[in-house]
Amino acid sequence: MKPMSSVVRTITKLLLGPIFLFGAYIILHGHLTPGGGFQGGAIIATVMTLVLIAFGTRVWKKNILSFIESTGLLAFVGLGFLGLGSGFFLFNFLAGSDSLFFGKVIEPVTGEFAGWPANSAPLLSGGTVPLLNLFVGMEVVAALTLIIITMGLFAFDGKEGE
């Protein structure tokens, strides 16, 4: 596919950042607000499609996307097997631990866990769930972009021989 006109490319450059940021927000807040790895990944895949349509099908490299997809899947399964050490497959072994980022969720005054209202818990209170969302997001972005690239190569470059 040839790159499109200057207007389309400028608008794409303007919209690329905000939509990507929104997708990343949906992925990283997946355990607190509506959304998650799949939904955020689909939103980021629409950004990929926008860039692909504006700048041509040669922008994204297929083998890099395949690598990202495989990495996401392997990391998800690997994190699941890490949970086997504490209990069962996909056990949330980080929840309530005293590590730096996944520390205990406690009430500041009394030092006891008080419970949180919906959608307002600290960002890193989910243990392994945000990591699982991140890996699912990586996998979905790469897979959906690969589908679009394959269709675009078949539809445009197969005929034009670019």
Next chain:
Amino acid sequence: MTYGELLSDAGFWYDLIHLLVLIGMIVSAMLVVRFKDLLSATIALASVSLLLSLEFFILQAPDVAIAEAAIGAGLTTAILIFAVRATRRREQ
């Protein structure tokens, strides 16, 4: 007051918006079948997806609404436009 109580208190307006979205979906779906120009049919299908995502949001399923908006109105439309580009524009 939760969001659900707010919606059920809205009464008339809630029902009206619900009805308009559903009627718009049915009209768009009929246009998809009746258009001879396949590009127009694709855009009508995208509007069905968009209204369906709005309907999911009204029915308090924002999770499904996000996925439907991204995949139904975004990616599926792109794939179908690619397919139209690779074949014929007009239905025979």
